[in-house]
Amino acid sequence: MWRKENGNICNAKAHPLRMRVLRIALDVPVAKIFEYLIDGATPVEPGDRVEVPFGARPRVGVVVEIAAASSVAASKLKRVERVLDGAPRLPAEWLEQMRFLSSYYQRPFGETVAGALPARLRSLKPLPKRAKSAADNASEKAQPPVGGHAPNPAQARAIESISVALGAFRPFLLHGITGSGKTEVYLRVIAQVLARGLQALVLVPEIGLTPQLEARFRRAFPSSHIAVLHSALEDTARTHAWLDAARGDASIILGTRLAVLTPLPRLGIVVVDEEHDASFKQQEGLRYSGRDAAVLRAKLAGCPVVLGSATPSLETWFNGGAGRYTLLTLPERAVPGARLPTVRTVDLRLESAENGLAKQVLEAISARLARGEQSLVFINRRGYAPVLACESCGWAAGCTRCSARLVLHASAERGREPGAGSLRCHHCGARENVPRACPTCGNVDLRPLGRGTQRVEETLAVLFPAARILRIDRDTARKRAALARTLDGIGRGEGDILVGTQLLAKGHDFPNLTLVCVLNADNALLSTDYRSAERLFALLAQVGGRAGRREQPGEVLVQTRYPAHPMFRALMRHDYAGFAASQLAEREGAGFPPFVHEAALRAEAKKVDSAMMFLRAAARLLEVPASVQIYDPVPHLITRRAGVERAQLLLQSHSRPALQEFLRLWSAALPASSSSGVRWHLDVDPIEFD
Numbered sequence: 001m002w003r004k005e006n007g008n009i010c011n012a013k014a015h016p017l018r019m020r021v022l023r024i025a026l027d028v029p030v031a032k033i034f035e036y037l038i039d040g041a042t043p044v045e046p047g048d049r050v051e052v053p054f055g056a057r058p059r060v061g062v063v064v065e066i067a068a069a070s071s072v073a074a075s076k077l078k079r080v081e082r083v084l085d086g087a088p089r090l091p092a093e094w095l096e097q098m099r100f101l102s103s104y105y106q107r108p109f110g111e112t113v114a115g116a117l118p119a120r121l122r123s124l125k126p127l128p129k130r131a132k133s134a135a136d137n138a139s140e141k142a143q144p145p146v147g148g149h150a151p152n153p154a155q156a157r158a159i160e161s162i163s164v165a166l167g168a169f170r171p172f173l174l175h176g177i178t179g180s181g182k183t184e185v186y187l188r189v190i191a192q193v194l195a196r197g198l199q200a201l202v203l204v205p206e207i208g209l210t211p212q213l214e215a216r217f218r219r220a221f222p223s224s225h226i227a228v229l230h231s232a233l234e235d236t237a238r239t240h241a242w243l244d245a246a247r248g249d250a251s252i253i254l255g256t257r258l259a260v261l262t263p264l265p266r267l268g269i270v271v272v273d274e275e276h277d278a279s280f281k282q283q284e285g286l287r288y289s290g291r292d293a294a295v296l297r298a299k300l301a302g303c304p305v306v307l308g309s310a311t312p313s314l315e316t317w318f319n320g321g322a323g324r325y326t327l328l329t330l331p332e333r334a335v336p337g338a339r340l341p342t343v344r345t346v347d348l349r350l351e352s353a354e355n356g357l358a359k360q361v362l363e364a365i366s367a368r369l370a371r372g373e374q375s376l377v378f379i380n381r382r383g384y385a386p387v388l389a390c391e392s393c394g395w396a397a398g399c400t401r402c403s404a405r406l407v408l409h410a411s412a413e414r415g416r417e418p419g420a421g422s423l424r425c426h427h428c429g430a431r432e433n434v435p436r437a438c439p440t441c442g443n444v445d446l447r448p449l450g451r452g453t454q455r456v457e458e459t460l461a462v463l464f465p466a467a468r469i470l471r472i473d474r475d476t477a478r479k480r481a482a483l484a485r486t487l488d489g490i491g492r493g494e495g496d497i498l499v500g501t502q503l504l505a506k507g508h509d510f511p512n513l514t515l516v517c518v519l520n521a522d523n524a525l526l527s528t529d530y531r532s533a534e535r536l537f538a539l540l541a542q543v544g545g546r547a548g549r550r551e552q553p554g555e556v557l558v559q560t561r562y563p564a565h566p567m568f569r570a571l572m573r574h575d576y577a578g579f580a581a582s583q584l585a586e587r588e589g590a591g592f593p594p595f596v597h598e599a600a601l602r603a604e605a606k607k608v609d610s611a612m613m614f615l616r617a618a619a620r621l622l623e624v625p626a627s628v629q630i631y632d633p634v635p636h637l638i639t640r641r642a643g644v645e646r647a648q649l650l651l652q653s654h655s656r657p658a659l660q661e662f663l664r665l666w667s668a669a670l671p672a673s674s675s676s677g678v679r680w681h682l683d684v685d686p687i688e689f690d
């Protein structure tokens with residue numbers, strides 16, 4: 001809309017004394033655009049950052065529109081203090097993206113704009129100076145990336161299909177089995193994008209995944225400026241990376257979901273690697289899907305977007321099947337001779353698992369140790385044991401702030417008594433000392449029940465005293481750089497047995513790893529969440545995909561009490577397509593996404609009753625169109641978290657526009673959040689329900 005208004009600037013410039021009205025987005029929790037005056041002589045455009053008076057202190061705002069007049073009397077409008085410089089003007093395409101995200105995810109526009117900027121660009125402090133010159137804007141040569149293998153026929157076809165689509169919007173789903181060389185496809189397409197003088201945006205799920213991928217990109221494009229963006233960066237580094245991207249100095253932008261919100265003046269391709277990963281969905285503030293935002297971004301920029309995965313999300317797979325996305329398949333492992341691992345279940349009903357590890361599993365590990373190969377023991381739970389309990393009265397350590405058990409963590413040094421450790425809440429971060437006796441009955445013999453990574457590590461150390469055992473989870477890998485070093489070391493053959501959580505599942509290439517043992521897959525099979533089977537399949541395919549990526553064949557052993565479960569049968573056949581077809585049929589029958597569109601209204605209060613009352617009233621607030629269905633409110637599975645009690649209600653519709661329209665009217669009609677002690681938010685396309 002402002003583009004039309006843009007023409008007025010010329011008129012205004014002709015009359016330097018005439019005041020113009022700027023419509024400005026400010027980071028305040030109301031859905032409102034604010035108006036300020038600026039004189040005709042000051043150069044200003046939409047996308048400029050300005051300093052404006054607001055309440056007691058000045059603020060940074062972003063100009064979204066220049067108007068000739070205001071509906072408010074000019075005497076009531078305040079004047080813009082100054083136009084801020086130092087950062088490039090935010091492009092029209094970027095403002096368009098913000099407008100869409102704000103409206104789709106039902107958040108105030110000003111908050112959306114501010115949330116997309118690094119903290120320094122939201123503050124009045126001058127921007128940080130670069131220590132060294134940013135003039136490494138080396139001109140790109142049209143050459144293939146350095147290193148890598150010659151593409152196999154399937155890779156070559158994928159590269160060709162994407163390459164001919166450069167210059168226009170087109171979504172691709174790159175479905176490649178683990179180890180099939182998706183990254184090589186990205187690199188070769190990006191080489192062509194760089195040769196055209198354009199920028200490439202590459203989104204990856206997690207920080208833990210970026211070091212190896214970043215190193216691979218730097219090796220492939222040694223003369224290119226690569227900007228890395230993720231939330232763990234400190235302020236100055238993030239600001240520099242953001243500015244390099246926004247100024248067009250960086251030609252490759254590699255980052256987590258937030259990188260999709262960076263202005264890029266010459267965007268030529270968007271890649272979303274591991275597009276199925278749940279971490280692409282933001283879980284606070286603007287609850288956007290980084291993957292969906294990436295598709296929108298490519299559409300606005302008029303360039304292709306490549307969604308890559310071995311186990312695509314069912315939404316994306318469905319779009320591929322419906323012809324909305326072009327499906328490209330990599331059916332073979334990239335390294336000649338490397339095959340997918342053999343997957344077998346170990347039936348825990350027939351074979352007792354002493355210390356949590358079945359005999360077959362231990363024998364398989366012994367065999368690898370004898371051959372000098374690496375094994376990975378996967379358990380998706382960190383800490384020593386998930387429960388500390390009293391067997392005489394049934395007491396179990398619980399978090400006082402959450403409706404959840406406390407997890408027993410052993411102290412850092414191996415071999416100490418578990419009593420030397422601590423009890424920790426994995427939901428709110430609370431930490432307590434381990435009690436010497438049961439607080440209910442005084443029994444001093446408290447027992448750890450179940451097992452986490454620390455306990456498995458301890459057991460393996462006893463059973464295989466000569467083996468080098470490495471544990472990788474969030475507790476051992478707090479620092480990004482340390483994790484990168486550990487992963488590098490494993491890649492070079494350090495460590496005989498790796499014990500790890502999903503931090504180890506994704507993306508890493510460990511050539512000497514030939515065995516993966518999965519210990520506790522059954523928890524997810526028993527979950528009521530309709531997405532849990534999809535997630536477990538993806539996780540196990542990923543974990544299993546670490547094995548046998550070179551010439552030695554890999555083996556995956558999954559301990560389970562449900563070996564006949566159809567998910568395991570699909571996994572053994574490496575049949576993602578078959579699994580997806582059966583899941584989609586179930587979802588269609590039950591009326592779940594992608595066959596319907598969903599939103600959740602969530603309420604938080606001191607007492608769950610207040611949250612439930614708020615939701616019941618909310619459901620009756622407006623007349624609900626027949627095309628939208630509102631379900632009864634329910635408390636969250638973990639009702640209390642960090643001292644707050646939570647409930648939610650679900651909305652469904654076959655029509656996305658109908659749902660969007662209702663949400664817009666509804667969020668405007670709902671009382672201000674926390675006005676009556678109840679805080680609420682909407683989550684559009686929710687993926688977490690706990």
Ligand SMILES: [Zn+2]
Binds near residue numbers: 391392393439
């Ligand atoms: Zn007791």
Ligand SMILES: [Zn+2]
Binds near residue numbers: 427
């Ligand atoms: Zn807690």
